[in-house]
Amino acid sequence: MKYNSKTKTVVMTSILLCLLGFFIQSHAVRLSGSCPTSHTMDMSGMATNNNAIKSVGKLAEAQCSNCHGIDGNGVNASDDVPNLAGQEFMYLCAWLSECRKRGNKCEGHEDIAAHLSDHDIVGLAMFYTHSPSKW
Structure with missing residues (x-):
């Protein structure tokens, strides 16, 4: 042609x-913002490691599900609470990392983010990135 x-x-x-x-x-x-330094960790095996998936799933349920829903798709569609399922990995990772640094200026997430390790932040970001979005 x-x-x-x-x-x-x-x-x-x-x-x-x-x-x-x-x-x-x-x-x-x-x-x-960026992911914590642990973003260089080998997370490639997480998809096949049932213990890692269960651990991050329990953390997500304990820390995030009250507002964002068990599957990350929100508690109900009319809420102003954003859905986490299907979000970009770097966005979630950077947001949680910055939230941890900023302390009380983080839209109600300061108590949660303050207790998250680098590994937790990367794991939660991966968990929600690979969760299917309903919206």
């Missing part, structure tokens, strides 16, 4: 804009 130079320019510009968008998005996450 033959393309003229105008078509090639449009395609190349579109590709460059997409790449720029990905760069800006990842840069914004780095500026606003």
Whole structure:
């Protein structure tokens, strides 16, 4: 198939804009917060490790389910409480990490976040990222 130079320019510009968008998005996450240093932990086996899944599931149920629901899809659809299921890993990880740092300026999460370890934050972020969203 033959393309003229105008078509090639449009395609190349579109590709460059997409790449720029990905760069800006990842840069914004780095500026606003990031996962704790334990994000380099080997979490790849978590999906097959039943004990790790149960442990994080129990933590999610104990700490998050009252407001965000057992499966992370909220208690009811009319709430202003955000759904955690299906959220981006880096977003959840960075938000919990920053919440832990900010203390009492964290929309009611200060008591929960203060007691989370780096491993807990990464585990919860992975748990909810891989939970199916109903909305």
